[in-house]
Amino acid sequence: MSRDYPKDANSLNQLEVRYLTNKISRRTFVALAAAMGIAGPTLSALADQLDDIRSNQDARRKNLQAGYDYIVCGTGSAGSALVGRLAANKLANILVLEAGDWDTAPSVLDPKVWFTNLGTERDWGVVAEPSPTVNGRAIPEHMGRVVGGGSSINATIWARPFKTDLDHWAELTGDPAWGYKHALDVFRKVENWQGPADARYRGKDGPVWCQPSASPPLIAPALLEAAKELNFPVLPDQNGAREEAAGGFAYMNQIIRDGQRRSMARAYLYDVLGQENVTLLTKALVHRVILEGGRATGVEVDLGDRVTTISATKEVILCAGGMNSAKILMLSGVGEEASLKALGIKTLVDSPEVGANFQDHILHGGCLWEAPEPFQMQNSGANVAGFWKSQSSFASPDINIVQIELPYASDVVAKEYTPPPTSWALCAGLVAPKSRGLLRLRSTNPADKPILHAKFLSHPDDLAALAAGIEVCRELGNSKAMKPFAKREVAPGKKLDKAEMADFVRKGATTYFHEAGTCRMGNDSGAVVDAKLRVNGVRGLRVADASIMPKIVSVATMATCVLIGERMAEILTQNS
Structure with missing residues (x-):
């Protein structure tokens, strides 16, 4: 839904969050938003959208189904883009699992203090092992654990990959759809570019707001x-x-609108969370993918009050990020046999490059x-x-x-x-x-x-x-x-x-x-996923996030992760 934002858009966003999380009533929300100068028709439409999201997600959580068509694990840049596009098919029943909480903190909304999220509950808190190549230091590897993933806690930079990066991917996979020519079409469709018009390179009508500094x-x-x-x-x-x-x-190009962050969750997810075919569960930690007879049939997930299994009739898609998708695969029995055996995990698919690269x-x-x-x-x-x-x-x-x-x-x-x-x-x-x-x-x-x-x-x-x-x-x-x-x-x-x-x-x-590369894409026998992002050796299981990069792109990775999510949606809707 198109919105006319007031000058104090950051405060409006916080109002939205308070309303979505039942902290204030609709009457209070309308009164406070009106005091900011939001016009009556716009305010009514906005309140209606938030009502739809809140009531729909409350109902979805209370009536959690035993199975869904698609289970998407992670709401980062790739996961948000994937769900936003996949949900256009109202017949597709989609469950989205996010280990973190809602993107409600003021530090998420205000890009000036983005770095204060690092090391908090909105960060997975992984630290690399000390290494002599960095003088024995243990370097933190921050990752977003929140709705929107990294796009909710990063430095807001929208940087698209070099042509050489993507053409190299196309060569490695044997699939020209991963090359720059097709990616340029995707980016034009994705962007709501606020700089000077550039018909060859930039898009104007897409969901992702980006502007020059x-x-x-x-x-x-x-x-x-x-x-x-x-x-x-x-x-x-x-x-x-x-x-x-x-x-x-x-x-730089930044995903900042009127002083507030416009994460990929805001760009893609929020507009589909009022639909009956989308269920988003926060604080839902995926333990493993359930594999039966060489096929992914669902996931085991910790919902906070219980650990349960939820089935997927079509696909499980891991969008858990540059490290966690590989971690989930290994916990599921997909990885290097020797290292899994050492932990007592039965190897279901011997895939030595899971976690490598x-x-x-x-x-x-x-x-x-x-x-x-x-x-x-x-x-x-x-x-x-x-x-x-x-x-x-x-x-x-x-x-x-x-x-x-x-x-x-x-x-x-x-x-x-x-x-x-x-x-x-x-x-x-x-x-x-x-x-x-x-x-x-x-x-x-x-x-x-x-x-x-x-x-x-x-x-x-x-x-x-x-x-x-x-x-x-x-x-x-x-x-x-x-x-x-x-x-x-x-x-x-x-x-x-x-x-x-x-x-x-x-x-x-x-x-x-x-973080990238730990579930490498390629057309060789050692690749973890193929050009359609299918996990080799398993049916019904795909990975779509930075972990599939065979070689990391030479720019900040958020825009490329959106491209990966968009490509995953293309592939699934084409029934490939």
Whole structure:
């Protein structure tokens, strides 16, 4: 439903949440919303929609069925997109299971404080095992455990993949539908783009609101001037033509509307939660998929007051994210036989690559400068970014340089350099890592976090690429254009020799929280899923989230996860 939002849209969203969760009556909701200036017809339609959602989901929970056509596990970017599209078929009876709670916290709605969700109940809380390649540090791998998944707690960046990323997927799977040409059609259908019209690249009528950084602080355009000063391309749009180019700097695209986050749950799920064919259960932890005779017949799920089994007559689709889909498969008996046997789990499908091929983008925290005076953080605190090739021979950029309007630093760098509170950062990000990690079960208890051997920077090329990116950050930060914002360089503060740089890279390594690859897609015998996202060796079971990426895309992964969810919906509705 189209809405005319008031200026104080964040407060309206919180009102919606209070009404949906029975905290206030319809009369109170209408009165408070009217006081915000919402017109009568719009207010009535909005209240009706919320009534439909609340009454429908209350009824669905009270009359939980023994079976559904489709069971979708997870409401992240891919899961939300999948359910939103799949629900258009009113004959398809869909159960959606979310381990977290509703996206009700003010910290979800306000993008300025997105990072305060990390480490809370809205985060799965996985931490990678300590590794010598990052100086023995144990690096957190945050993941959204809330309606909307990562799109409800991330930095709101809408970045579409490079053409080379997707054409590589098409080559690996033998399916051109995974290539850039088809993806461009999908993205045009998906987007409600608020920037300059661009018929070739951008869509206007889709569910996903995205816009260029709104009212960025003066430090943001200064960085674009610095990029020009150093002869880096400056582009009119972070997406679009950039996807087929060799890189460049631009204002970010963000899923922020009138100062509030527009998660993929808001884009896709909310508009179908009033339908009788959609049931959403929150605080529902999936234990395992039930496999009988080589087919997925349902799931075992903890609903808080009981553990029960719910059947699926058509498909179970895991959209649980870059680590949890692999975890659920292993708990279900799909994985490497030796590691499952060691925990007493009977192997039903020997699939050694489940949990292997783990990838994430490395964000270095960071190169820091002290500003002469404080400035107001805008949007999610990151409004300009650039893509760059550390080696000219590469097909696409491997380095992402992000300006952060905060003293962003790893725990070690922050302790060593003690940046003043007025500091800001330029962070080099490795977005085409060659290192690969491994995920394994800690125990047979579904509530236990998995063991992650991330192996960050274990490939020597990754260290070299990040070192080159840090040098570019220092050039930009110390350029003429940035002088008004740089009282002094805080970290590293000087040119580093080779050994010093290697240490600075390792002790500054953090991640973007873009977990991917643990249920690799391909057309070879070792792939976990095929081009139709079917789990090899099991009928009626698919995976649709970042875990299926054979090679992680070289951008923030939210938009690509939406593409995966849209592709899954296409595949299912085509009865493939």
